[in-house]
Each structure stands twice: as C-alpha cells, then as structure tokens.
Amino acid sequence: MTEAATAFVPGHVTGFFSAHPDEDPTVAGSRGAGLTLTDGVTVTVRRADGDADAPVVRLGGSAADIDPVDRVLDTLRAPARVEAETDLPLGAGFGVSGAAALGTAFAANAVFDRGLSENELVTVAHGAEVLSGTGLGDVVAQARGGIPIRLEPGAPEHGKLDGIPARARVEYVTFGELSTADVLAGDTETLSTAGREALSTLVGDPTLPTFMRASRTFAREADLLTEQVTEAIRDVSDAGGEASMGMLGETVFAVGTGLTDAGYDPTVCATHPAGATLR
Ligand SMILES: Nc1ncnc2c1ncn2[C@@H]1O[C@H](COP(=O)(O)OP(=O)(O)OP(=O)(O)O)[C@@H](O)[C@H]1O
Numbered sequence: 001m002t003e004a005a006t007a008f009v010p011g012h013v014t015g016f017f018s019a020h021p022d023e024d025p026t027v028a029g030s031r032g033a034g035l036t037l038t039d040g041v042t043v044t045v046r047r048a049d050g051d052a053d054a055p056v057v058r059l060g061g062s063a064a065d066i067d068p069v070d071r072v073l074d075t076l077r078a079p080a081r082v083e084a085e086t087d088l089p090l091g092a093g094f095g096v097s098g099a100a101a102l103g104t105a106f107a108a109n110a111v112f113d114r115g116l117s118e119n120e121l122v123t124v125a126h127g128a129e130v131l132s133g134t135g136l137g138d139v140v141a142q143a144r145g146g147i148p149i150r151l152e153p154g155a156p157e158h159g160k161l162d163g164i165p166a167r168a169r170v171e172y173v174t175f176g177e178l179s180t181a182d183v184l185a186g187d188t189e190t191l192s193t194a195g196r197e198a199l200s201t202l203v204g205d206p207t208l209p210t211f212m213r214a215s216r217t218f219a220r221e222a223d224l225l226t227e228q229v230t231e232a233i234r235d236v237s238d239a240g241g242e243a244s245m246g247m248l249g250e251t252v253f254a255v256g257t258g259l260t261d262a263g264y265d266p267t268v269c270a271t272h273p274a275g276a277t278l279r
C-alpha cells in the first residue's frame with residue numbers, strides 16, 4: 001500500500017484567452033495561449049491519518065482553502081492530506097490553483113490506486129477548476145507543458161492543443177492579485193472577442209515574438225491593464241524587449257532579459273519542457 005505520492009506541475013501564465021462557458025465542465029474552458037514555467041507547484045498526497053482536526057490542504061506549510069483540490073479529492077474518493085509547495089505568487093495569474101488540482105489528481109490516483117489514465121486525471125482536475133471558477137485553461141496547458149496554444153476549449157476529449165516550438169528564459173514581476181473568479185463571473189464578451197483575434201494572429205505565425213505581440217494587444221483591448229502593469233510593459237519595450245501582462249494577475253512577464261534590461265529585479269525561470277509528472 002502506498003502511503004504518499006508527489007507530483008510536480010509547472011506554473012502557467014496565460015498571455016491571452018477567450019472564455020467558453022458550458023454547463024458541462026468538461027466542455028467548458030478557454031482558447032488562448034501561454035507559457036508553462038519551470039517554477040511550479042509540488043504536491044504531496046498522503047493517506048489521512050485519522051486526525052480530524054488536521055487541515056486537509058496545506059500550502060507552503062499553512063492551512064489553505066483550495067476549492068478545486070477539495071473537488072478532486074471528492075471525485076477520486078480520496079481521504080487524504082495534501083501539501084502543496086510553490087515559489088510562485090498566489091492569485092497573480094500563474095495557475096497555482098490548477099496546478100494544485102492537477103498535482104492532487106496525479107498523486108491521489110497513485111496513493112489510492114484508482115487506475116485512471118492521464119487524460120482521465122486531467123479531466124477530473126479541469127472539471128474541478130472550472131466548477132470552482134478559478135480557471136478555464138490552466139490545467140490542460142499544465143498537463144501538456146511547453147508553450148501551449150489552446151485551439152479548442154475543454155478537457156482532453158473535447159479540447160485541442162497545439163504549441164509554439166520554442167524555449168525561452170522567462171522573467172516576471174507581480175504587483176498584486178486580480179480575482180480570476182470575479183473576472184470570469186463578469187461580462188467576458190469584450191475580452192473574448194480580443195482573445196479570438198489574438199488566437200487567429202498566433203495561429204498564422206506560431207512564434208514567441210508573435211505570441212508576445214498578440215498578448216499585449218489582448219491586454220489592451222480586454223481592458224485589463226493597470227497603471228503599474230502598463231508602465232512596466234512600456235519600460236521593457238523602451239529597453240528593446242518584449243513583455244506582456246499575466247492573466248489574470250497584476251503580473252508582467254517578459255521573455256529573455258526584458259525586465260532586467262529595463263531595470264527591474266524580476267524572478268527568473270524558463271519555459272517548462274514537459275507537462276505534469278509524478279515524482
Ligand atoms: N494569500 C493568498 N492569496 C491568494 N490565494 C491564496 C492565498 N493563500 C492561499 N491561496 C489559495 O491559493 C490559490 C491561488 O489560486 P488562484 O486561482 O487564486 O490563483 P492562481 O491560480 O495562482 O492564478 P490564476 O488563476 O489567475 O492563474 C487559491 O485557491 C487560494 O485559495
């Protein structure tokens with residue numbers, strides 16, 4: 001009997017997206033594109049030890065409420081404790097909740113011997129994330145790795161993914177949080193129109209420079225930019241680099257040394273070459 005299992009899930013920063021709600025959470029999702037990151041979330045699932053007072057989920061050592069993680073445990077009928085560790089900022093557009101859900105699915109399947117396939121586990125985590133309102137496309141992107149292009153929304157049996165064949169150093173700074181649940185619960189028509197245009201631009205030229213340009217146009221047209229984010233993107237541009245806003249957070253990400261060259265002190269990572277894995 002396995003007592004514990006650990007999974008690693010890359011972070012995912014969305015550059016642009018369109019929202020595609022549906023009553024069926026495996027059909028619901030987003031189209032768009034983003035970067036998966038070597039900075040991610042390490043998730044350990046352990047069989048519950050019978051201490052009813054112990055928190056089910058810990059994030060960075062403290063008790064945490066991550067709704068999609070609870071849903072994954074329910075779906076997999078897994079009486080477990082979950083420990084998530086990450087260096088990524090929370091609530092700032094790095095897909096921490098999706099990563100925690102996907103890592104929980106992979107690790108709980110191993111611990112409780114549930115016998116599900118990767119696509120099935122991605123479907124469980126994607127559905128949990130959609131029902132929680134915390135994301136639409138992070139889970140499928142994090143399961144793929146690299147630089148995913150989400151051509152069709154939804155879990156694996158409905159969604160369709162492609163990718164940009166490139167690798168890059170990635171820099172980021174975060175000025176604050178943006179509530180994904182609030183944005184997704186509001187009127188998403190304007191942002192989705194901008195997201196569809198950005199996707200057609202990227203599909204015509206699936207390269208990193210076009211991804212960065214399409215993401216900047218999206219952020220502007222979707223009306224999501226804040227003053228600090230606008231200023232940082234402009235600074236990077238003035239220094240000859242490429243940056244955009246991480247959806248959905250008050251986050252700026254750049255490829256190469258864009259933020260450093262502009263005088264910022266960013267966190268540095270890289271695009272992640274592969275998707276979520278058990279350790
Ligand atoms: N101080 C905190 N701020 C924000 N979230 C926190 C905090 N502490 C714990 N959390 C939990 O961490 C998770 C962060 O995930 P959330 O969906 O808010 O953002 P994200 O996944 O990092 O970004 P996004 O969905 O915008 O890509 C949430 O489920 C939240 O419950």
Ligand SMILES: CC(C)(CO)[C@@H](O)C(=O)[O-]
Pocket residue numbers: 014016017029030032093095134135136137138180247248
């Ligand atoms: C909605 C979203 C931007 C939240 O991080 C992400 O899940 C996405 O790209 O679908």
